[in-house]
Amino acid sequence: MLYELEAGREFCNCGNLMKSETTFRHQSGEDETPYYTIEIFEIFTCPSCSKATIICYSTLGNDEEDEMNRDNMESEFYRDYRRTVLHAPRKQLHYAVPRYIAEVTYQAQSVLSKSSRASFILCRAVLEEICNDFKIPSEGVNKKGKSNFINLKERLTQLFEQEKISEDLVDIIQGIRDLGNEGAHSDHLTFAKQVKVEDANSLLMLVNYVVERLYVDKYRQQEAEEELIKLKEKILTSE
Numbered sequence: 001m002l003y004e005l006e007a008g009r010e011f012c013n014c015g016n017l018m019k020s021e022t023t024f025r026h027q028s029g030e031d032e033t034p035y036y037t038i039e040i041f042e043i044f045t046c047p048s049c050s051k052a053t054i055i056c057y058s059t060l061g062n063d064e065e066d067e068m069n070r071d072n073m074e075s076e077f078y079r080d081y082r083r084t085v086l087h088a089p090r091k092q093l094h095y096a097v098p099r100y101i102a103e104v105t106y107q108a109q110s111v112l113s114k115s116s117r118a119s120f121i122l123c124r125a126v127l128e129e130i131c132n133d134f135k136i137p138s139e140g141v142n143k144k145g146k147s148n149f150i151n152l153k154e155r156l157t158q159l160f161e162q163e164k165i166s167e168d169l170v171d172i173i174q175g176i177r178d179l180g181n182e183g184a185h186s187d188h189l190t191f192a193k194q195v196k197v198e199d200a201n202s203l204l205m206l207v208n209y210v211v212e213r214l215y216v217d218k219y220r221q222q223e224a225e226e227e228l229i230k231l232k233e234k235i236l237t238s239e
Contacts, residue, residue: 010055012046013091018053021045034063040081051089057081084198086113096219097211101129105211108204116200117183117191123200123207124152124180127173130214131155134163152177169213176206 010018022043029036040057059081090109093102108122131138136155142148156177160170180203183191 010042010044010053012044012049012051012053013089014046014049014051016046016048018044018046021052029063034065036061036063041086046089049089052087053085053089054087056084056086058084082198084196085201086197091208093208093211094216094219096215098129098133098215101126101133101211101215104129105204105207108207112200112204113197116195116197117188119200120180120183120195120203123176123203124184126207126211127156127177127180128152130210131159134159136162163214165214169210172206173210176203176210179203 010020012018020042024041026039026041027036028039038059038061042055042057044053044055045051046053090106093105097105104122104126108119108126111118111122128138131152136158138150138155139147140150156173159165160173165173183195
């Protein structure tokens, strides 16, 4: 995610605008090359929930390009920065989300800054819990009458058919499964080089979107339908 420091405002996971408290700036580079990295660490507090959030903004620079464009160079705050949340209070899911699904989602969020791989695996685990909640079996009986394990791909196919899930959401869920499998089965060192905290955070955002679509949207639709019935009974049938 690219980010302009001067233009951005940061919001807490509780939904309120945060206040910047402390900023640390660090620049590093190799003597043999003109390239360098700028990292800006900023600590925010939320006036509403009083929780702290730590965010790192990082960007690459080039001494040779800086020298060539010195007269026209804008403030460094207008560079494109990559934004990484290092610590944040837990985002509260809607109460319509089943507790065990919410707990696994919270676990995926809690390990974000420590292990992107663990977060990827836990995002996949959320899909397993969703299948459990919709009573999609994890075991079946083969032609010989013996029980056999049903993998997540097959369980999700049953879920899509049973709940008549829209194609756009099917694609996102399948993508989460594929990425979660990569976290579970790929070589640890290779995965650690390829996947960063911001990638795990993006995957978690997709998981939250799926959970919202499957549970919260359905709950709100039911609420709206019930409210409409009440209004009709009160107004349209009154003398």
